[in-house]
Amino acid sequence: xxxxxTASIKPEYLIIIxxxxxxxxxxxxxxxxxxxxxxxxxxxxxxxxxxxYFYPELKENPLISNSLVLVGKVGLILIVLEAALDxxxxxxxxxxxxxxxxxxxxxxxxxxILIAFAIQYFLEATFYDALIYAVPLSIMSSAxxxxxVNKLPGEKKExxxxxxxxxxxxxxxxxxxxxxxxxxxxxxxxxxxxxxxxLITIVVAIVFSYITVWGIQKLTSHVKLFLIIAVLLLVYAxxxxxxxxxxxxxxxxxxxxxxxxxxxxxxxxxxxxxxxxNFIFKxxxxxxxxxxxxxxxxxxxxxxxxxxxxxxxxxxxxxxxxIFITILYTIRLxxxxxxxxxxxxxxxxxxxxxxxxxxxxxxTIPTKHIISNFNQGVLLYTILISSxxxxxxxxxxxxxxxxxxxLHDYDELHDSIEKSLEEGHYEFDKED
Numbered sequence: 001x002x003x004x005x006t007a008s009i010k011p012e013y014l015i016i017i018x019x020x021x022x023x024x025x026x027x028x029x030x031x032x033x034x035x036x037x038x039x040x041x042x043x044x045x046x047x048x049x050x051x052x053y054f055y056p057e058l059k060e061n062p063l064i065s066n067s068l069v070l071v072g073k074v075g076l077i078l079i080v081l082e083a084a085l086d087x088x089x090x091x092x093x094x095x096x097x098x099x100x101x102x103x104x105x106x107x108x109x110x111x112x113i114l115i116a117f118a119i120q121y122f123l124e125a126t127f128y129d130a131l132i133y134a135v136p137l138s139i140m141s142s143a144x145x146x147x148x149v150n151k152l153p154g155e156k157k158e159x160x161x162x163x164x165x166x167x168x169x170x171x172x173x174x175x176x177x178x179x180x181x182x183x184x185x186x187x188x189x190x191x192x193x194x195x196x197x198x199l200i201t202i203v204v205a206i207v208f209s210y211i212t213v214w215g216i217q218k219l220t221s222h223v224k225l226f227l228i229i230a231v232l233l234l235v236y237a238x239x240x241x242x243x244x245x246x247x248x249x250x251x252x253x254x255x256x257x258x259x260x261x262x263x264x265x266x267x268x269x270x271x272x273x274x275x276x277x278n279f280i281f282k283x284x285x286x287x288x289x290x291x292x293x294x295x296x297x298x299x300x301x302x303x304x305x306x307x308x309x310x311x312x313x314x315x316x317x318x319x320x321x322x323i324f325i326t327i328l329y330t331i332r333l334x335x336x337x338x339x340x341x342x343x344x345x346x347x348x349x350x351x352x353x354x355x356x357x358x359x360x361x362x363x364t365i366p367t368k369h370i371i372s373n374f375n376q377g378v379l380l381y382t383i384l385i386s387s388x389x390x391x392x393x394x395x396x397x398x399x400x401x402x403x404x405x406x407l408h409d410y411d412e413l414h415d416s417i418e419k420s421l422e423e424g425h426y427e428f429d430k431e432d
Contacts, residue, residue, distance in 0.1 A: 022047070026297035033147070037394040039387045041144050041300050041355055048304015058305050065363075068302045072360040075295035076168065077236055078229075079143045079356070080247050082292045083165045084254020085285050086146075087158070089262050096155065099339050100162035104140075108170050110331040111138035115324050122320055125371045132178050132369050136362050137324055137382060139171035140164045141355030143296055144387065148394065149351065160351055165251065168357050173198070173245045175361050179369065180243060201244045205252035208235060213257050213264075217276045224280075225287045257281055296356070303359055311377020321381035328352060328386070350393030353386045354379075 009017075029043040052059050089097075115134035120127050142164035149160045177194055216228060232250060239246035256263045258281060264272045311317050332352055336345040362379060 022301055023294065023297060026293070026301075030147075030293075034150075037148070037151075038391050039144055039148055039353065041296075041353075042384070042387050042391075044297060044300035045304040045307075045383070048301040049307070049309065050304075051301070052305045052307075064302050064305055068299065068306065069360065069363050071295055071299045071302065072356055072363075074233065075143065075292065075299050076356060076360065077233065077247070077250055078288055078292035078295060079146065080165055080168060080250050081232065081254045082285075082288050083142060083146050083161050084251050085258050085281070085288060087161060087255060087258065089255065089259045093158070096159055097162055100159050101166050103335055103339055104163050104166035104170055106335050107140075107331060108135075108138050108167060108174060110335070111328050112174070114327045114331065118320070118323055118327065119371070119374070122316075123371055123373050125374075128178075129369045129371055132175070132365060133362075133371060133374060135171060135175045135178065136358040136360075137354065137378075138328070139354070139357050139361070140167040141353050141357055142168045143299075143356035144353040144390070145351060147296075148353075148390065151394070152347075152397075156348060160348060169245060169247045169251065171357060172247055172361070176243060176245070179364075179366050197243065198245060198248075201239065201246070201248045202252075204239065204244065205249040208249060209253040209256040210263070210268075212253060213260065213277070214271055216280055217273050225284050228284060229288070229291070257284070299356060299359075307380050308377065311375055311380060314375060314377055317375045317377040318381060320375075321378050321385065324378065325382060325385050329389075347390075347393035347397035351390050353390045354382045355387075358383065 025047060026040065026044060029040040029047075032038065032043065033040040058064055112131060112134045115137055116127060116131040119125060119130035119133055123130070125133075140163065142161075145160055145164035149157045152160065173194075177197075212228070212231065216224065219227075232253060235249055236246040239249055257277070260272050260274065260277050329349070329352065333345075333349055336349055359379060362376070
C-alpha cells in the first residue's frame with residue numbers, strides 16, 4: 001500500500017486538487033445557502049479560516065494578499081455585470097429604480113459621515129482620514145445581496161439588486177474622490193470635478209455599450225464570450241487609470257445588452273438582429289454567472305485565510321463594530337421609512353451586508369491616510385454580524401408575500417411568457 005503525504009505530492013498536483021476541492025465545496029455551500037438562507041459567504045470565510053488553522057504559514061504569504069485585491073476587482077466587475085444582465089427596464093419600474101438610487105445615495109453619505117465621527121472619537125484621527133475608513137463600511141455588498149435575494153418577491157428582489165449595485169458604484173466613486181491626489185480649491189471645484197467625472201463616464205459608457213452590443217452580433221467565431229469579458233476588463237482598467245467611475249460602464253453594457261428593445265429604437269432598431277442578440281445574451285449570462293461564482297469563491301476563501309481571529313476576542317473592537325452596525329441600521333430604518341412611506345420594509349431593512357467591496361477598498365487605502373491604531377477585526381465583525389442579521393431576516397421573511405407582491409409576480413410571469421411568444425419560443429394549438 002502506498003501512503004501519501006502532502007510533502008510527497010508534486011506542488012502542481014496539490015494546487016489542482018486544492019482549487020478543485022474549493023470549487024466543489026463552494027457549490028455545496030451554495031446548495032446549503034438556498035435551503036437555509038445562510039449566506040454562502042459565511043461558509044466560504046469559515047473554509048478560509050479552517051485552511052489558515054491547518055496551514056498557518058499561508059496567512060503571511062504575500063502571494064495570497066496580493067492576489068486578494070486582483071481577484072476582488074475582477075470579481076466585482078463580473079458581479080455588477082451579472083446584476084445588470086438580470087435587470088429589465090420598463091416604464092413602470094422607473095419609480096423603483098429612482099427609490100433604490102435614492103436609498104443607496106443617502107444611505108452611503110449618511111452612514112459614512114456618522115461612522116466617520118465615531119472613528120474620529122475612538123481613534124483620535126482626522127475627520128478626513130476617518131471618512132476614508134468609514135466609506136467602505138457604509139457600502140452594501142452586492143456580492144452577498146445578489147445571490148441571497150433570489151427567493152424574495154419580484155419588486156423587493158429588484159429593489160435590493162438595484163440598491164446594492166448603486167451602492168457599490170456610488171461607494172467607489174466617493175472613495176476614489178476622497179483618495180485621489182487632486183487638490184480642490186473650493187466647494188464649486190469639488191462639485192464640478194465630481195459632476196464632470198460622472199458625466200464623462202456616462203457618455204463613455206453609452207458610446208462603448210452601443211458599439212459593443214452592435215459589434216458582438218457581427219462576430220462569427222465560436223470563441224467570443226471571453227473576448228467580450230476581456231474587452232470589458234480592459235475598458236474598466238483604462239477608465240480607472242483616468243479616474244473614471246468604470247463600474248458605470250460595466251452596468252450600462254449589461255443593461256443595454258439585456259434591454260435592446262428599449263435602447264435600440266427608431267432607426268437603430270434595424271441595426272440589431274434580435275435573434276442573434278438573444279442567443280449571445282443567454283450564453284454570455286451563463287458564462288458571467290459561472291465566472292462570478294468562481295471569483296467570489298476564491299476571494300472570500302483567501303480573505304478567510306488572511307484574517308486574524310485574535311481580533312474577535314478584543315472587546316474594544318467588538319464595541320466599535322456594534323456601534324458602527326447600529327449606525328448603519330438606524331440610518332437605513334429612517335431612510336426606508338421616508339422612501340417607502342406606509343409600505344412594508346421587511347426584510348429589506350435587515351438586508352444590508354458588508355463584504356467584498358468593503359474588504360477591497362480597505363486594502364487600497366493610500367499609505368498617507370492609514371490610521372495606525374485601526375484594528376482590521378472591525379471588518380470581520382461587521383461582515384459577520386450584518387450577514388447573520390440578513391440570514392435571520394430572510395429565514396423569518398419566508399412565505400410573507402402580500403397581495404400586491406403576488407400580483408407583481410403574476411405580472412412578471414405574464415411579461416415573460418409574452419416575450420417568449422414574441423421570440424417564437426412557444427407554440428400553441430388553436431384549441432389551446
